[in-house]
Amino acid sequence: MGDTPMPSRFYVHDDLTDDVRERHGAGSPAAALAQQLMTLIRDEAHVTVLTLREQIDALVAHGPYAPFALAVGIGRAGERVAQQIHARTGWFPAIRRVDLTREETAQGGYAVVSPTGVPLAEQLDGIERARSLAVVDDTIFSGITMRQVLEALSPVVRAHTHAFCLRCVAESLVTLRTLCPVTPGFAAPGRILDEVSFINASGLVRRGSIRRAGRPALAFFERPEWISAWFPRRSEAVTDLCRRLNRILEPTGEPSLPATV
Structure with missing residues (x-):
C-alpha cells in the first residue's frame, strides 16, 4: 500500500x-x-489516546437537536454510536443500519463496499419518507464512506439531513459540508496522514481492521511497516503485545471486527 508516513499527531481511540x-x-x-x-502507546510523544466518554460529551455539547425521524448508522460502529448518543440525548428514537465498509483493492487503493452484498440503494429504500434524517458514523477519516451514503440520497432528502460522528479529520469535513451539515465530537486539524491520523485500538489486535478484496482480513499488527511508522520508539514491543493479545481474543484466527465502539 506504499510508504506509511509517521503523522505528527496520531489519535488512538481506546x-x-x-x-x-x-x-x-x-x-x-x-x-x-x-x-x-x-x-506503551501513550508513551509515544505524538500519540493522543481518546476515550469514548470525552468524544460523546463533546458531541452532545453541540446540541440540543430536535429528535430526528430516522437515524442511519453506518455499519455496526455507526449504529452503536447512534444508540449511545440517543441514550444521552433522545435525538435518535429510530435507528436503521446500513452495512458499508472500506476495503483495500488489488490496485492499491480503497473501495467502499457492502459486506453483506446488498446494494446501498436497496439498503436505503424508503428513506425518503423520513421527515428529518441523521447519518451517524464513529469516524470520518478520508470521508469516502460518509460521502457515498450522502451522495446516494436525493437532494430533497439531503436538504433535511444532518451527519454526526465521534471523531474526524477536520479537512475531510469541507467537502461533506457541501452536501449537508456535519457535527463531530472531536475534529483534528492538519493534513490527513502526513500531519494527522486515527485508528481504533481494537484494530491493532483484532483482525478486520484491514479488509482486503478477495483476501483474508488483517489486524494492524500484521502490517509491521505501519506499526513502525506509528510507534517508532516502541514498535517491536507493541507488535509483541498485539500478537500475544490476539491469540487470546481470536484463538481460532477468525476476524472479530467490527466489535463495539
Missing part, C-alpha cells in the same frame, strides 16, 4: 480496554496485556 475487561474480566491476562499495550 475501544479496547473496557471491551477486554468486560469480556475476559478485569483481572484476566487479556486485561493485563491490553493495559500494557495502551501504556
Whole structure:
C-alpha cells in the first residue's frame, strides 16, 4: 500500500480496554496485556489516546437537536454510536443500519463496499419518507464512506439531513459540508496522514481492521511497516503485545471486527 508516513499527531481511540475487561474480566491476562499495550502507546510523544466518554460529551455539547425521524448508522460502529448518543440525548428514537465498509483493492487503493452484498440503494429504500434524517458514523477519516451514503440520497432528502460522528479529520469535513451539515465530537486539524491520523485500538489486535478484496482480513499488527511508522520508539514491543493479545481474543484466527465502539 506504499510508504506509511509517521503523522505528527496520531489519535488512538481506546475501544479496547473496557471491551477486554468486560469480556475476559478485569483481572484476566487479556486485561493485563491490553493495559500494557495502551501504556506503551501513550508513551509515544505524538500519540493522543481518546476515550469514548470525552468524544460523546463533546458531541452532545453541540446540541440540543430536535429528535430526528430516522437515524442511519453506518455499519455496526455507526449504529452503536447512534444508540449511545440517543441514550444521552433522545435525538435518535429510530435507528436503521446500513452495512458499508472500506476495503483495500488489488490496485492499491480503497473501495467502499457492502459486506453483506446488498446494494446501498436497496439498503436505503424508503428513506425518503423520513421527515428529518441523521447519518451517524464513529469516524470520518478520508470521508469516502460518509460521502457515498450522502451522495446516494436525493437532494430533497439531503436538504433535511444532518451527519454526526465521534471523531474526524477536520479537512475531510469541507467537502461533506457541501452536501449537508456535519457535527463531530472531536475534529483534528492538519493534513490527513502526513500531519494527522486515527485508528481504533481494537484494530491493532483484532483482525478486520484491514479488509482486503478477495483476501483474508488483517489486524494492524500484521502490517509491521505501519506499526513502525506509528510507534517508532516502541514498535517491536507493541507488535509483541498485539500478537500475544490476539491469540487470546481470536484463538481460532477468525476476524472479530467490527466489535463495539
